[in-house]
Amino acid sequence: MARRGSACRHRHPARLPRLSQGRREAGLTASYLVVGAGLAGAVHARELAEAGHRVQVIDRRPHLAGNAHDEVDANGLRVHRYGPHLFHTRNFTDAAPLTRFTRWELLPDHLVEETGHRTVTSEEPCDYRDNHLERYYPVKTADGRFQRRYEAYRHRAGQQAPRMSFIGRCGTYQYLDMDQVINQSIRHVQAFLERGAPPR
Structure with a gap:
């Protein structure tokens, strides 16, 4: 999907199932509490849920995806509320965690102009x-x-x-590519489950 030196842009996110009104009113309890619905938190929650655990996710903002969140305005245009975001990667081996719920458009980096000893490329x-x-x-x-x-x-x-566990970009204090955050989160949950998660 993404080649060395290329970028992908997220398009048309699939709708994820919402918690039913009845279950909200019943006060859904969770075996695990995930704080933060950014990339790392969302992946942790999904992996735990698919392993059969009940998960509650909280975030101070009313949406998923953290700073990578975008939304469609009244004119049908996709707006990046927290600034533009592209997915850059040089080592993208497993597309499944990303393409399962979203579609992506390949945006290869390209040379715009070469002027003397200076090269200018297009970039977000x-x-x-x-x-x-x-x-x-x-x-x-x-x-x-x-x-x-x-x-x-x-x-x-x-x-x-x-x-x-302190995970993700804030927990590790480093700037990670999107695939690094997702793969790190998947490995973290798998290691946690292999150690023997407590009963639900």
């Missing part, structure tokens, strides 16, 4: 200067002022819930 607009992404990734700051807060939170959470 992005600004990687420190602090410009702070509203989306508040931990990545030039002065590291949130690092101590995160470490204190992780320590306290680990004392109260020693089986809690």
Whole structure:
């Protein structure tokens, strides 16, 4: 689907089943609580659910996919609420986790113009200067002022819930490609289930 040096753009997401009104009113209980409905959280929840466990997902935002979320406006145009997002990969071996619920359009990188000793290529607009992404990734700051807060939170959470796992982009503090987040999440759930998940 995606070749070296290529990018894919998400198109027309399939609708996932919603929780029925009756089950919501009944106060659905869950064997597992997944905090965050971004790529990592959504993959963890889906893998656990398909392994037969009941899962509750919470997120402060009213949608799935985290910063990769997009929506269709009144004119039928797809809007990237949190900025443009393309899926870049050099090692995409398993399309199933992505193509199962969505369709993708291949957008190969292409040379636009060559001027002397400088090559210009087309690329999605992005600004990687420190602090410009702070509203989306508040931990990545030039002065590291949130690092101590995160470490204190992780320590306290680990004392109260020693089986809690910090996963995904926020948990590991690194910028990952979409396929890395998804594959990391699948491996994490599989290892967890192989260790012997507690009874439901």
